[in-house]
Amino acid sequence: MHTDTLFDANGERLSEGSTLERFRCWAQNARNDSFLPDNLDAVEQALLIREVESAFLDLFSRGLMNGTVHTCIGQEFSAVSVAANLTAEDWITSNHRCHGHFIAKTGLWQGLIDELMGLASGVCKGIGSSQHLFAEGFLSNGPQGALLPVGSGIAAHFKLKRMPNIVASFIGEGTLGEGVVYEALNLAALRSLPQLFVCENNGYSQSTPQTAGVAGSITDRAAAFGIKVFEANTWQLADLFETASAAASYVRDEGKPAFLLMGTYRLKAHSKGDDDRDPEEIAFFEEKDSLARLVADHPSLEKTRTALRNTIATHIESVEKTRISVEEYRPDQLPRKSGAKSTAVSNERIRMVQAINQGLEKALAAGGMLLGEDICDPYGGAFKVTKGLSTRFPEQVIGSPISEAGIAGMGAGLALMGHESYVEIMFGDFMTNIFDQLINNVSKFHHMYAFQASVPVRIRTPMGGKRGYGPTHSQSLEKHLVGIDNLLVLAATSLEDPRQMTEELSGYPGPAIVLENKTDYGRMLWQDKPELTLKKLGGDYGSLVLAPTTRQPNVTLVCYGGTARELADKVEDLFVETDCVAELIVLTKLHPLDITPITRSVSRTGTLIVVEDGSCPFGIGAEVLAQVAEAGVAANVYRIGAEPVPIPSIGELEHEMLPTYERVAQRLRKFKEGLRATPGIRRS
Ligand SMILES: Cc1ncc(C[n+]2csc(CCOP(=O)(O)OP(=O)(O)O)c2C)c(N)n1
Ligand SMILES: [Mg+2]
Incomplete structure (x- = not known):
């Protein structure tokens, strides 16, 4: 195994500039005389990449492209050497500097040019542009490191299906600063996934030299996970192609991850024009550039280059300049329309935890996947929801280390490959750790990749307090989740069989969050009560409405999640105590919100109380009230939610801080008093 750490003659570790010193040394000593003619295809591919990248820089300088572009000029052989060892069915996950990887893997250079020109003929219809590319066998995204666990998920699919394929996941050395990188390395190593991590070390992360951004050794990082390390550089080409081949073969044949550290140098600015590097340094590497040297030494390559340049120019000139329409872009996958169907809810006598378990069992039997921390037998999950499942489906249930972002990404990768994937986040509080996956990956894939990618990943998590778990294990964070566009957010309650929700979700092509509640599990x-009727409105994902069988409701109570069952159990007490007849609307789909059952009810009752599990500011209640107002329904409105403080562990104090039946009753009593005090209050 090589090591990337340099020592001087006295055994002192070289720190300042050591990487670049080594690069200089490799570049200086490079001998590529015998690389051709055997590797002509590879060199021509590198030339094509360089000419396409040069065309991008030209288009940018002429103001003919939007946004930004990160070219890989100088680094082309990295992409070419790795892709040379991939089949069409293998995958690449890539980053912002992805054009070379894309061309080397897919060959779709025209589609790439069109993409960056914002044309409908682009590989992602011009939506993603430079950093967000998708084609069969390839995806790239801009947030550093975010796709590594997605790559692990794709690799897990290959392993599960016993396919001979591998995933090559590219990052730059600057990205070694991201925590998710280590989650992915750990997951890939633990599960022996066929994933080749390629770290393109060009010595800089934007403006930050490696010495200021990466502590210690790069290769030791991978080796610490027991991952085999390979090392090569883009100056010594024969060695590079041999090493890339050995690395890919190792991953494919052994079915294990490997780490390929690729020494390279980008000859152009980080993106368009931002370059603070020493001009002498750049000039040195320009002079030593392998591709330029090969072209200089082989006149036939100069001809090839001219031909490529002309072909690219002709393409840019002649391509039809049409753009995707607004109508084509706008539609989302979210279930926004609800049917008129209304069905009576009648449940089996079974505990919530058991019913969720059975729903998951069915999803697994249909080929689904389940990932989570401590979910395997005999433990069966922190709340015992997954008991028995790993025994029945040992290959489909993945017990993971503490790596929320890692498993969310991995679930997304498995979902991309067609598995409905359930990811359990042990406590809702730790949804914070997967926000990058939610916001920058799964909720964007559908639109960003021009409707070519489906990610049926479902993130399940227990939310809420009332169990004394204290400030970081009791929160209701749903208002942060419903703010994510293109993410379905469901809230299960023990009022309705959760197996029904799993059933409704099966076949939904997009990502979804399923909130469960700690107080509900047991x-x-x-069960039916003669004095109340529980109905489900609007078909799949429809809200539940609990109304008195005989009395006319005069208050609309909207709730979800943790408070729903508590209020449902006491709705009759509310009448006795406050004289208010409540119609309880339980939202099972928080995003997108279906306001119709609420407006319909409020039009009749004139009073609306939204009970929110989390704190009120900028929350679910605010959205409900805004939509009711926008619908033109006037009403007396109130919000009840958690106090905006950390949830204390002490029982009585916790009780006081959270929305409860008592607080709803108190609010209604006050309202009644107000009614008596202010006759003629406006009713809709
Ligand atoms: C999470 C995240 N933080 C910051 C950025 C902005 N950014 C884009 S590229 C880049 C440098 C990446 O350096 P490296 O990983 O070494 O790749 P290179 O650009 O050298 O190819 C930064 C900071 C980003 N895209 N994602
Ligand atoms: Mg870099």
Whole structure:
């Protein structure tokens, strides 16, 4: 194994500039005389990449492109050497500097040019542009490191299906600063996934030299996970192609991850024109550039280059300049329309936890995947929801280390490959750790990749307090989740069989969050009561409405999640105590919100109370009230939610801080008093 750490003659570690010193040394000593003619295809591919990249810089300088572009000029052989060892069915996950990887893997250079020109004929219809590319066998995204666990998920699919394929996941050395990199390395090593991590070390992360951004050794990082390390550079080409081949073969044949550290140098600015590097340094590497030297030594390559340049120019000139329409872009996958169907809810006598378990079992039987921390037997999950499942489906249930972002990404990768993937986040509080995956990956893939990618990943998590778990294990963070566009957010309750929700979700092509509630797990599902009717409105994902069988409701109570069952159990007490007849609307789909059952009810009752599990500011209640107002329905409105403080562990104090039946009753009593005090209050 090589090491990337340099020592001087006295055994002192070289720190300042050591990487670049080594690069200089490699570049200086490079001998590529015998690389041709055997590797002509590879060199021509590198030339094509360089000419396409040069065309991009030209288009940018002439103001003919939007945004930004990160070219890989100088680094082309990295992409070419790795892709030379990949089949069409293998995958690449890539980053912002992805054009070379894309061309080397897919050959779709025209589609790439069109993409960056914002044309409908682009590989992603011009939506993603430079950093967000997708084609069969390839995806790239801009947030550093975010796609590594997605690559692990794709690799997990190959392993599960016993396919001979591998995933090559590219990052730059600056990205070694991201935590998710280590989650992916750990997951890939633990599960022996066929994933080749390629770290393109060009000595800089934007403006930050490696010495200021990467502590210690790069290769030791991978080696610490027991991952085999390969090392090559883009100056010594024969060695590079041999090493890349050995690395890919190792991953494919052994079915294990490997780490390929690729020494290279970008000859152009980080993106368009931002370059603070020493001009002498750049000039040195320009002079030593392998590709330029090969062209200089082989006149036939100069001809090839001219031909490529002309072909590219002709393409840019003649391509039809049409753009995707607004109508084509706008539609989302979210279930926004609800049917008129209304069905009576009647549940089996079974505990919530058991019903969720059975729903998951069905999803697994249909080929789904389940990932999470401590979910395997005999433990069966922190709340015992997954008990028995790893025994029944040992290959489909992945017990993971503490790596929320890692498993969310991995679930997304598995979902991309067609598995409905359930990811359990042990406590809702730790949804914070997967925000990058939610916001920058899964909720964007559908639009960003021009509707070519489906990610049926479902993130399940127990939310809420009332169990004394304290400030970081009791929160209701749903208002942060419903703010994510293109993400379906469901809230299960023990009022309705959760197996129904799993059933409704099966076949939904997009990502979804399923909020469960800690207080609900041990409860028996709601059973019919003669004085109340529980109905589900609007078909799949429809809201539940609990109304008195005989009395006319005069208050609309909207709730979801943790408070729903508590209020449902006491809705009759509310009448006795406050004289208010409540119609309880339980939202099972928080995003997108279906306001119709609420406006319909409020039009009749004139009073709306939204009970929110989390704190009110900028929350679910605010959205409900805004939509009711926009619908033109006037009403007396109130919000009840958690106090905007950390949830204390002490029982009585916790109780006081959270929305409860008592607080709803108190609010209604006050409202009644107000009604008596202010006759003629406006009703809709
Ligand atoms: C999470 C995240 N933080 C910051 C950025 C902005 N950014 C884009 S590229 C880049 C430098 C990446 O350096 P490196 O990983 O070495 O790749 P290179 O650009 O050298 O190819 C930065 C900071 C980003 N895209 N994602
Ligand atoms: Mg770099």
